Amino acid sequence: MAAMYSKEDLRHNDSSKATPSRPKDQATDVTSEKKSVGKECPTCKGSGCIQEPAKPKTVDIDAEVIDTHHQLPVLPSPLPKPHREFVHCMPPEPPTYRKFSVFTAGSIEMGKAVQWQKQMVTMLSPLPITVNNPRRGQWDPDATQEARNEAFREQVEWELSALEQADVICFFFDCTTMSPVTMLELGLWAASDKVIVCCDKRFWRAGNVHIVCERYGIPSVDNFEDLVPAVRKMLEQKGMQLENNGDIIGENEHVEKPKPKKKTQLEAEKEDLQRQIDALEAQLANSKV
Structure with a gap:
């Protein structure tokens, strides 16, 4: 038997199913929501189409690079076991120093x-x-190479400080690159007596690099296989001595090195020291009279 409903009942039933309207003060501003996500698309201007915000452009400096010119040897298998006190540091984090650093x-x-x-x-x-390694992970290629650029300055100052504190600076010139900053740094530290160079003859300025090495008595090798033992040899010449178990003999603590001084400053200090010596000798001579 069919149920009987009055018109009033039907009206009540329809109104109960209707979606309640949202108060004006709670209404969502769709336009403002879209604006918060991205900018209005210039191509579809006025249509309500919203352009997705641009993602930051970065270059993965640590991405794998195919060694087309066979500059690097195959890594040994198994890989060397890291010493418990070995530290690998990269910018922008401040380095953790041991007694010796490369x-x-x-x-x-x-x-x-x-x-x-x-x-x-x-x-x-x-x-x-x-080991202080300036080759950091992600880098913004659009970062202006100006002193006022914060990210650029941070990178350069990190490198300069680590270079100052290094006991050994090892240079490797990839023959497929121009490497202007590497050549700048070689010139800066050529006379420091803590540089070793690996420069393939195929590098576009290999002649310049080799002549600089000859001029300043910098040890140089032609391939990476010879660079690693050369670095270790220089560390030993700088005083690194190891126990049979591979530990440093003595305390493995870093002593901060002062900033390099200009030649004119060193000469002035030498002259001042000589004057002090002369004065002491004169004072000693007078006391004997």
Whole structure:
């Protein structure tokens, strides 16, 4: 038997199913929501189409690079076991220093150079030292190379400080790169007596690099295989001595090095010291009279 409903009942039933209207003060501003997501698309202006916000452009400096010119040897298998006190540091974090440190100066070329830094880190990892590697992960290629650019300044100052504190600065010139900053740094530290260079004859300015090395008595090698033992040899010449178990003999503590002084400043200090010596000798001579 069919149920009987009055018109009033039907009206009540319809109104109960209707979606309640949203108060004006709670209404969602769709336009403002879209504006918060992105800008209005210039192509579809006025249509309500919203352009997605641009993602930051970065370059993965640590991405793998195919070694087309066979500049790096195959890593040993198994890999060397890292020493418990070995430290690998990269910007922007401040380095953690051991008594001895190595700076991997050399080709990066915005990630185009072969990953020689990673290989150097791996091969030096059995030593209880610090390796400062300026080849950081992500980098914004649009960052202006100006002193006022905060990110750029941070990177450069990190490198300068680590170079100053290094006991050994090893340079590797990737023959497929231009490496202007690497050549700048070589010139800056050529006379420091803590530089070792690996420069392939195929590098576009190999002649300049080799002549600088000859001029300033910088040890140089032609391939990466010879660079690793050369770095270790220089560390030993700088005083690194190891126990049979690979630990540093004595305290493995860093002593901060002063900033390099200009030649004129050193000469002035030498003259001042000589004057003090002369004055003491004169005073001693007078006391004997």
